[in-house]
Amino acid sequence: MPRIPTALVRKAHAIDAFLPALLAPCRDMHAAQNELRWLREHVDKVAKARRARGDVLAKGALLQKLVKQRASGKPLQYLLGTEYFGNLVIGCRPGVLIPRADTAASITHLVGLLRNAQSIPPELRILDLCTGTGCIPLLVQHELYSARKDVDLRVLGVDISSKALKLSNDNLQRLRKGRNYVDRGKVQFIKADVLIDPFTDQMEGSMSLKAALNYKSQPPFWDILISNPPYISPSAYWKTTARSVRGFEPKLALVPPPTAKKNDTEQGDMFYPRLLEIARDVEAKVVLLEVADVEQALRVAQHARHLGIFDGVEIWREQPDASTEDAIEDDFAIVGNGNARSVLCWRGAGTLWLGKSATIPQEDDAQCLFRASECHFYGGAVRPGGSSHLDAQFDRKAFFGFPETPTLKR
Numbered sequence: 001m002p003r004i005p006t007a008l009v010r011k012a013h014a015i016d017a018f019l020p021a022l023l024a025p026c027r028d029m030h031a032a033q034n035e036l037r038w039l040r041e042h043v044d045k046v047a048k049a050r051r052a053r054g055d056v057l058a059k060g061a062l063l064q065k066l067v068k069q070r071a072s073g074k075p076l077q078y079l080l081g082t083e084y085f086g087n088l089v090i091g092c093r094p095g096v097l098i099p100r101a102d103t104a105a106s107i108t109h110l111v112g113l114l115r116n117a118q119s120i121p122p123e124l125r126i127l128d129l130c131t132g133t134g135c136i137p138l139l140v141q142h143e144l145y146s147a148r149k150d151v152d153l154r155v156l157g158v159d160i161s162s163k164a165l166k167l168s169n170d171n172l173q174r175l176r177k178g179r180n181y182v183d184r185g186k187v188q189f190i191k192a193d194v195l196i197d198p199f200t201d202q203m204e205g206s207m208s209l210k211a212a213l214n215y216k217s218q219p220p221f222w223d224i225l226i227s228n229p230p231y232i233s234p235s236a237y238w239k240t241t242a243r244s245v246r247g248f249e250p251k252l253a254l255v256p257p258p259t260a261k262k263n264d265t266e267q268g269d270m271f272y273p274r275l276l277e278i279a280r281d282v283e284a285k286v287v288l289l290e291v292a293d294v295e296q297a298l299r300v301a302q303h304a305r306h307l308g309i310f311d312g313v314e315i316w317r318e319q320p321d322a323s324t325e326d327a328i329e330d331d332f333a334i335v336g337n338g339n340a341r342s343v344l345c346w347r348g349a350g351t352l353w354l355g356k357s358a359t360i361p362q363e364d365d366a367q368c369l370f371r372a373s374e375c376h377f378y379g380g381a382v383r384p385g386g387s388s389h390l391d392a393q394f395d396r397k398a399f400f401g402f403p404e405t406p407t408l409k410r
């Protein structure tokens with residue numbers, strides 16, 4: 001990392017004695033001044049809250065401590081306790097990954113498509129695996145409810161980390177207080193291990209997704225599956241992530257666990273086969289998976305195509321709503337501007353919800369878990385009709401023990 005010129009350090013000191021320490025993490029004067037302003041505002045807020053409790057805070061000492069921590073590389077979001085995620089302010093805490101703007105851009109774009117959908121089910125069921133702060137369920141809810149009065153959401157966020165689970169629930173409670181729309185449907189967070197085979201393994205210790213879903217009496221069918229899983233390979237972790245990320249953000253959130261017989265790339269990709277299997281088993285009609293780059297995007301897209309259950313697969317860049325860099329690679333459309341950031345798959349009714357057409361001819365009918373012709377339509381939604389391959393695994397009465405019409409209220 002290039003050293004900060006002495007003249008710049010002197011200039012910073014002349015403006016404010018706290019500024020020079022912030023030049024190193026911020027790299028330029030303008031960013032350092034902004035961060036100092038935000039830290040001061042944060043200290044004022046903390047002092048005000050303490051005063052309200054009859055407590056006195058030494059503001060100078062707190063600011064000095066925060067500046068020192070920031071100078072050591074600690075992310076600003078952990079110091080301020082918040083980060084913007086789309087139009088939402090999400091609570092952040094050490095031990096849980098800070099939500100990224102790229103993720104928010106993909107989610108906002110997906111919801112933008114759903115906001116205009118004609119045939120969306122009155123109760124839309126969304127599963128967010130590896131939920132972290134809960135930012136994805138909360139942004140989906142915020143964006144969809146502000147535009148659709150006719151849809152109730154059942155959103156379930158799943159994470160293996162207790163710290164993530166606590167924070168996602170805190171975020172849910174905090175945002176619920178400040179809502180300006182009627183609270184409809186249900187957002188819930190549960191702890192489970194996504195990597196344990198949800199339909200066969202029952203391991204000691206961690207709870208599998210299937211066990212967790214049963215326990216919480218959630219429906220077996222989910223319309224949309226979203227995931228931003230750990231996807232960085234061990235070598236990329238050392239080569240491509242910033243020191244502040246390695247030093248302060250949880251490795252559990254970034255790098256999949258080591259597994260015997262998997263090479264570096266396979267370890268980085270480890271979550272995707274499992275996530276696509278879950279998508280198949282819960283009969284998701286839209287799947288959005290975040291990826292690291294175009295190489296990983298193409299591997300995930302190929303895997304999705306070979307699964308033989310999707311009507312279409314495409315790759316989204318960091319700004320999927322822009323269109324100047326649209327391209328095609330390996331027959332997959334790559335849409336938007338910037339680096340490849342996610343893979344979108346759709347099938348059945350999901351094709352209509354997204355305003356897409358089927359782009360992948362189905363190779364093997366036997367592999368398809370359901371097709372439009374095998375489904376009953378009700379309430380504008382396509383649902384598998386009659387019995388399901390999941391019937392033996394799930395207690396249908398428990399899962400469907402809630403109204404199918406949008407009457408859920410909290």
Ligand SMILES: C[S@@+](CC[C@H](N)C(=O)[O-])C[C@H]1O[C@@H](n2cnc3c(N)ncnc32)[C@H](O)[C@@H]1O
Nearest residue numbers: 099130131132159160161193194195228230253
């Ligand atoms: C890249 S972070 C994404 C967090 C959040 N969705 C976001 O976009 O900011 C991945 C998350 O996966 C969780 N995770 C890691 N291994 C998991 C597993 N086996 N099962 C469930 N969650 C897991 C981590 O705790 C972390 O919160």
